Amino acid sequence: MTEHQRVAVVTGASRGIGRSIAIALAAAGQAVVVGYAGNEQAAREVVAEVTAAGGQAVAARADVADEKQVAAMFDTAAETFGGVDVVVNSAGRMALSTIADLDLDDLDAMHRTNIRGTFVVAREAARRVRSGGAIVALSTSITGLQLPTYGAYAASKGAVEAMILILARELRGRDITVNAVAPGPTATELFLTGKDAATIDRMAKQPPLERLGAPSDIAGVVAFLTGPAGRWVNGQTLRANGGII
Template sequence: MTTSTSRVAIVTGGSGGIGRASALRLAADGTAVVVHYAGNRDRALETVRDIETAGGRAIAVGGDVADEREMLSLFDAAEEAFGGIDVLVHTAGIMPLAPIAELDLETFDRVQRTNVRGTFVVDQLAARRLRAGGAIVNFSTSVTRLQIPGYGAYAASKGAVEAITLILARELRGRDITVNAVAPGPTATPLFFEGKSQEQIDGIAASNPMTRLGTPQDIAETVAFLAGPGRWVNGQVLYVNGGAA
């Protein structure tokens, strides 16, 4: 049953990390949220329950971001549940790490499929279906500036995300839809902690001018700004990293 609401957001990767924090933050602003998940349905449903317990509105929908048919179903579900779509927050992505000389090409292709094709697929649908006044928020990474060894495939994929973002912002001229990318620095999420020793984590945190890792909530504040009041920010990559060089 279709029920209209003031503002509706799709958050890909909304079952955990930055995606979950963004979904909760947008819901706190009164936005109805479609919590997308790839494999962790239970965590997505937990996010939905947390939003509903706080008085918000949400549903969970699964799918592969790089599969255009599954993402079409995601957008259809959002419109059916809430009457339209205003915001896309695309946090879903993968980050296998290895030196370029050692990374197998199958892994490289998987990173590009999820991170680049996935962004293209959901951005294309958003460009076709977001209402006027809408916002697309993609996710890049501060590693494109920091050039950290081991991140070659991931940084390459996010460089492509930035290109898609900046061009789409210009292509949507006259539509009153903003398109930006958030580029977090090291952030305390399972994706970041994977494969790192405590010594490595402590060293990365200490190197930041703020002497800590970012939190998903830190990033979600910027997402909420771009998704709502930040209407004069368009075609930009925002580095949200506590001052990392």
């Protein structure tokens, strides 16, 4: 581990799980680049929350699937804080439909963010993260639950797990850990939108802990993986889902 302050780039950090991750990493002493796609006000609110608590943060807009914008986001980290040690790709898109009925435009949009976006961020991270650093990508426990209407989304996140675990092997000798975190049903806007109360209640009762995850539950796992206690966890998918599978 190096002595300089660790610097984290977190995509999808303006809301939901990404927001909680950014706040948790800042609370652990990391300077944070709050990556966002479009909601500048929400990203600035995360920066304000971090700085009010005594941390350091800056917002950076980037479409994760656009390699030039992603490179510029990493440049912001280097110019503002001196480099990059931690990268967490939390940006994601979800469209629910049976495979038979899915609009292929929705498929393309989802795969652009979830697959290409993960690849672009991972590629930049592989080139920039300093020795002793950590890379984390968000997957989903739906890949194991195999619920109807989640086929395209699960396929995109299966690709995330495949590429991120291969990256762990490709970074041999660099002292950089690479892992995926696969949340179960988590109470975010992305999860709750379009679901009625009965569906939400049924899914909340599925894990043995009998509740939905909270964004802070996932943020705690990411903070562990990117901190000193998580250095021996590498090339893994951690299923943070309350025991649902």
